[in-house]
Amino acid sequence: xxxxxxxxxxxxxxxxxxxxxxxxxxxxxxxxxxxxxxxxxxxxxxxxxxxxxxxxxxxxxxxxxxxxxxxxxxxxxxxxxxxxxxxxxxxxxxxxxxxxxxxxxxxxxxxxxxxxxxxxxxxxxxxxxxxxxxxxxxxxxxxxxxxxxxxxxxxxxxxxxxxxxxxxxxxxxxxxxxxxxxxxxxxxxxxxxxxxxxxxxxxxxxxxxxxxxxxxxxxxxxxxxxxxxxxxxxxxxxxxxxxxxx
Amino acid sequence: xxxxxxxxxxxxxxxxxxxxxxxxxxxxxxxxxxxxxxxxxxxxxxxxxxxxxxxxxxxxxxxxxxxxxxxxxxxxxxxxxxxxxxxxxxxxxxxxx
Ligand SMILES: Cc1cc2nc3c(=O)[nH]c(=O)nc-3n(C[C@H](O)[C@H](O)[C@H](O)COP(=O)(O)OP(=O)(O)OC[C@H]3O[C@@H](n4cnc5c(N)ncnc54)[C@H](O)[C@@H]3O)c2cc1C
Ligand SMILES: [Zn+2]
Numbered sequence: 270x271x272x273x274x275x276x277x278x279x280x281x282x283x284x285x286x287x288x289x290x291x292x293x294x295x296x297x298x299x300x301x302x303x304x305x306x307x308x309x310x311x312x313x314x315x316x317x318x319x320x321x322x323x324x325x326x327x328x329x330x331x332x333x334x335x336x337x338x339x340x341x342x343x344x345x346x347x348x349x350x351x352x353x354x355x356x357x358x359x360x361x362x363x364x365x366x367x368x369x370x371x372x373x374x375x376x377x378x379x380x381x382x383x384x385x386x387x388x389x390x391x392x393x394x395x396x397x398x399x400x401x402x403x404x405x406x407x408x409x410x411x412x413x414x415x416x417x418x419x420x421x422x423x424x425x426x427x428x429x430x431x432x433x434x435x436x437x438x439x440x441x442x443x444x445x446x447x448x449x450x451x452x453x454x455x456x457x458x459x460x461x462x463x464x465x466x467x468x469x470x471x472x473x474x475x476x477x478x479x480x481x482x483x484x485x486x487x488x489x490x491x492x493x494x495x496x497x498x499x500x501x502x503x504x505x506x507x508x509x510x511x512x513x514x515x
Numbered sequence: 516x517x518x519x520x521x522x523x524x525x526x527x528x529x530x531x532x533x534x535x536x537x538x539x540x541x542x543x544x545x546x547x548x549x550x551x552x553x554x555x556x557x558x559x560x561x562x563x564x565x566x567x568x569x570x571x572x573x574x575x576x577x578x579x580x581x582x583x584x585x586x587x588x589x590x591x592x593x594x595x596x597x598x599x600x601x602x603x604x605x606x607x608x609x610x611x612x
Pocket of ligand 2: 558
């Protein structure tokens with residue numbers, strides 16, 4: 270694992286993903302290949318020297334070289350996310366360091382194991398990197414994403430995920446809407462609970478390796494329930510984002 | 516116990532992943548896969564699953580089983596103080612998985 274240093278990235282492009290979420294593509298002077306699931310730390314420095322530091326997961330797969338995509342949800346009165354959403358435009362510079370972390374990562378050695386991904390809100394960001402990379406390497410392991418969102422409008426990467434599910438018979442997208450569901454919706458329409466998790470586990474022929482990410486309370490509840498449902502603790506990996514999201 | 520502040524504290528709780536950047540910068544390696552043993556309850560666990568509070572004056576890492584203090588990092592303008600008293604033993608798996 271390499272030493273990491275702060276570096277100045279240049280904002281190459283900004284995409285509005287949902288009304289509250291933007292993806293920032295950052296060109297890095299010292300890009301190093303990352304593992305899907307890793308994150309960067311981002312640091313803002315005010316003129317008086319005050320600094321605020323936050324972590325953001327890498328959304329892009331390592332095949333996208335020289336740059337990284339960070340997908341950031343706007344949090345009401347959120348210090349850093351509000352500044353990124355309202356104060357940053359293409360061409361600006363941002364201080365980042367990474368890639369960071371070796372635990373919440375999907376490694377190529379796992380490409381034959383069934384995979385369960387569970388996300389709440391922006392917790393889908395490290396998981397999309399895993400899914401994009403999985404597609405790039407042509408993995409055919411049975412894979413399911415259980416994705417909890419408030420409404421259709423707030424489902425980050427929804428079009429891409431639906432397309433992925435159409436193209437790849439081994440990948441299934443399972444959305445659950447915690448507020449409004451679209452008209453005619455027959456899928457899950459509540460917060461993730463034991464019944465939903467039992468149902469999702471039953472869709473696997475053998476026990477999957479799992480990655481859970483999103484708001485802290487969702488992550489802990491899902492991880493505890495999966496353990497109670499019989500998944501070995503060392504096959505459940507978690508990453509808490511704090512109070513963000515659904 | 517104040518139920519309202521308890522819920523806020525719970526929601527703000529992070530884990531070892533969130534402090535990996537600071538520690539990698541400090542030590543030169545990724546700590547998330549370290550196997551660490553809690554001195555208080557003797558339970559073994561991976562560093563990434565420790566509970567982290569990063570909004571105080573420093574960083575506090577607690578055992579997910581007994582909530583005992585495992586590691587504390589305090590940054591001053593001129594130094595970083597790491598208190599490892601709560602860690603009984605730690606081990607790195609060099610096979611990288
Ligand atoms: C490893 C990791 C990866 C992450 N990846 C992503 C990602 O890919 N995308 C993403 O959008 N986010 C991600 N996050 C979350 C991100 O790091 C920030 O926490 C998030 O952007 C909010 O930061 P902020 O400065 O905007 O909000 P903050 O100013 O930190 O506030 C966030 C919310 O918490 C409340 N709050 C803050 N401090 C307190 C306090 N002391 N007491 C009570 N309430 C408080 C605020 O009122 C607000 O509602 C990740 C977090 C981690 C740990
Ligand atoms: Zn303990």
